[in-house]
Amino acid sequence: MxxxxxxxxxxxxxxxxxxxxxxxxxxxxxxxxxxxxxxxxxxxxxxxxxxxxxxxxxxxxxxxxxxxxxxxxxxxxxxxxxxxxxxSLEGSLNLAIIPTIAPSLLPKFLIEFRKSYPKVDLQIQEMKTSDIVLNLNQSKIDMGILATPLEIDSLLEIPVYYEKFFAYISPKEEIYKQEVLSANNMPLDNLWILQEGHCLREQVFNFCIEKRDSKPVYEAGSIDTLIKIIDENGGYTVIPELHLQFLNDHQLKNIRNIEKPQGVREVSIVITNDFIRERLLNAVVDTVKSIVPDEMIDQRLKKFAIRL
Amino acid sequence: MxxxxxxxxxxxxxxxxxxxxxxxxxxxxxxxxxxxxxxxxxxxxxxxxxxxxxxxxxxxxxxxxxxxxxxxxxxxxxxxxxxxxxxSLEGSLNLAIIPTIAPSLLPKFLIEFRKSYPKVDLQIQEMKTSDIVLNLNQSKIDMGILATPLEIDSLLEIPVYYEKFFAYISPKEEIYKQEVLSANNMPLDNLWILQEGHCLREQVFNFCIEKRDSKPVYEAGSIDTLIKIIDENGGYTVIPELHLQFLNDHQLKNIRNIEKPQGVREVSIVITNDFIRERLLNAVVDTVKSIVPDEMIDQRLKKFAIRL
DNA sequence: ATCTTTGTATCGATAAAATCAATAACTAAT
DNA sequence: ATTAGTTATTGATTTTATCGATACAAAGAT
Missing domain, CATH: 1.10.10.10 (Winged helix-like DNA-binding domain superfamily/Winged helix DNA-binding domain)
Known part of the structure; x- marks a missing residue:
């Protein structure tokens, strides 16, 4: 039969x-x-x-x-x-997001997404890249927002925006006087950097500290902390573009562009390749894009993206 | 898929x-x-x-x-x-039976069958062979009890018993004196026979009136009527074995065996070849066999059965 | 009745598919 | 890195579904 x-x-x-x-x-x-x-x-x-x-x-x-x-x-x-x-635009959606993106994206994202797709039961967790990959592969979460490319076969990346890196420099530093910094000519001394586990740390190393040797660096747990440390103690660090919104006028004076090369991180929605909730995926992608300045969505920035 | x-x-x-x-x-x-x-x-x-x-x-x-x-x-x-x-031994069962079998079989059959299979909703109609065949082929009835063989491709016959023919002869008749009648030597005069449509009529013709010519015969609508006519008017006829039960002692004296050849009709349960209610079929067959004398079920009688 | 017309089954050939044995590729663990 | 355990791939083979042509059967028409 x-x-x-x-x-x-x-x-x-x-x-x-x-x-x-x-x-x-x-x-x-x-x-x-x-x-x-x-x-x-x-x-x-x-x-x-x-x-x-x-x-x-x-x-x-x-x-x-x-x-x-x-x-x-x-x-x-x-x-x-x-x-x-x-x-379907219903059901639960477990989303994970890395700590260096979360604060600058989540607040607006939550408001927008809940307004547009009230039937989706959105659950969000902050976790580092390696855990997101792990949890995705174990189907414990549905989606991750993180810096790419990962180049993992089982995962699918949908780039949503490109975020430039800026230097945040204490006025006490020598390089504060420079209007623009050259990426491959930044001093290792007094560089504050995030703890291990943050991909941003690796990206910064890869991007501007090519001649990375055994020199010790100072480490912190979040971008906010880094900035506070620098405000108090001097030194400098590298922060992503969307974090500029949290700086006051005084702090903004400490920002410097970085050039040659210009550092950019690609931020993507990442799913497993068996993810089929296409419409829901589009909902997330569209929402993220709607809350990010148009220039950051420009695909031409991709060529500056840092690969690990 | x-x-x-x-x-x-x-x-x-x-x-x-x-x-x-x-x-x-x-x-x-x-x-x-x-x-x-x-x-x-x-x-x-x-x-x-x-x-x-x-x-x-x-x-x-x-x-x-x-x-x-x-x-x-x-x-x-x-x-x-x-x-x-x-x-299943449930559901409705539409049964048709020919008029020359019905009176001698139905009364006992109804009692037995209803007792043994109370969940079967039994519906019985009396109809002549041609109508049974028609209604079977149109699925208007489930089963027929009639004289076989029919040799119709779409129908299946399950022989249940073999019924001898006897001569019922008025004492007024010349042949009344014979103890046994020879089938191929019976007079056409004063032979009463059933109306057209009764297969018994055709069987009698086939059986003992081989040299059937244009001579007219007298016709009646039922075996009971035939016997009453003969009792009053003389003449003779041919009746099936199971009808003997309805004769009184006086009438039984008018019965003569018929030999050379001995006439027998095969009585079968007839179904369409797509009938699948096997257990129900067995129930009917078994019930009929249980109310018929054992000798009549003897398969060896089959060789005497009249074919049309 | 005989002959069309209409409808279904059968036949032989072909195309599509499921299946197998052998083996390569991959994964997880030692 | 090697091995054991597991899945994918390959090429050959068998099975099955399909087709066109035609035989057969039944119902209508002349």
């Missing part, structure tokens, strides 16, 4: 005519005849009485066809389920 | 192991792999995550497998329905 055979007997029952039913099924009449005979043989039951014109469905045949319709309905429903899943 | 593929993913979900699942399904592991991949391609959805050990079922995969189980259940139910139908 196959779904196809069930389709065939339903069609024949509708048409009461092999040729018409065959046409409806997109096969020739001999094929339909053979397949229906085969089903009748397997079930050891005559489904149709072909001795009259037009042919009639036997008593048991009618019952079986009614049941066959139920079977096909339930089979079709599988495709329905998938379609729904793809198109 | 095929039922087989659904079976495969259910098995893999149970086993979390291609090799074991393949064994359970009675195929090799490559076959299982290929079939599951094919389904995943068709649905455009990853059902299993093979990157971990043991493999896991994806979120959507779990939902689909739950639905697949429902589909298979409903498909299996088709076979279940057929089995039930075969084995």
């Amino acid at each position: 196959t779904l196809q055979q069930l389709q065939y007997i339903i069609s024949l029952d509708n048409n009461k005519h092999f040729l018409n039913a065959a046409e409806e099924c997109g096969v020739t009449q001999p094929t339909l005849s053979a397949m229906i005979q085969k089903l009748e043989d397997e079930l050891d039951v005559k489904l149709f009485d072909r001795s009259h014109q037009p042919l009639t469905t036997t008593e048991i045949g009618k019952e079986i066809i009614a049941q066959a319709k139920i079977v096909l309905k339930h089979a079709e429903f599988i495709k329905e389920m998938i379609k729904n899943k793809r198109e | 095929t039922l087989q593929q659904l079976q495969y993913i259910i098995s893999l979900d149970n086993n979390k192991h291609f090799l074991n699942a393949a064994e359970e399904c009675g195929v090799t592991q490559p076959t299982l792999s290929a079939m599951i991949q094919k389904l995943e391609d068709e649905l455009d959805v990853k059902l299993f995550d093979r990157s971990h050990q043991p493999l896991t079922t994806t979120e959507i995969g779990k939902e689909i497998i739950a639905q697949a189980k429902i589909v298979l259940k409903h498909a299996e139910f088709i076979k279940e329905m057929i089995k039930n139908k075969r084995e």
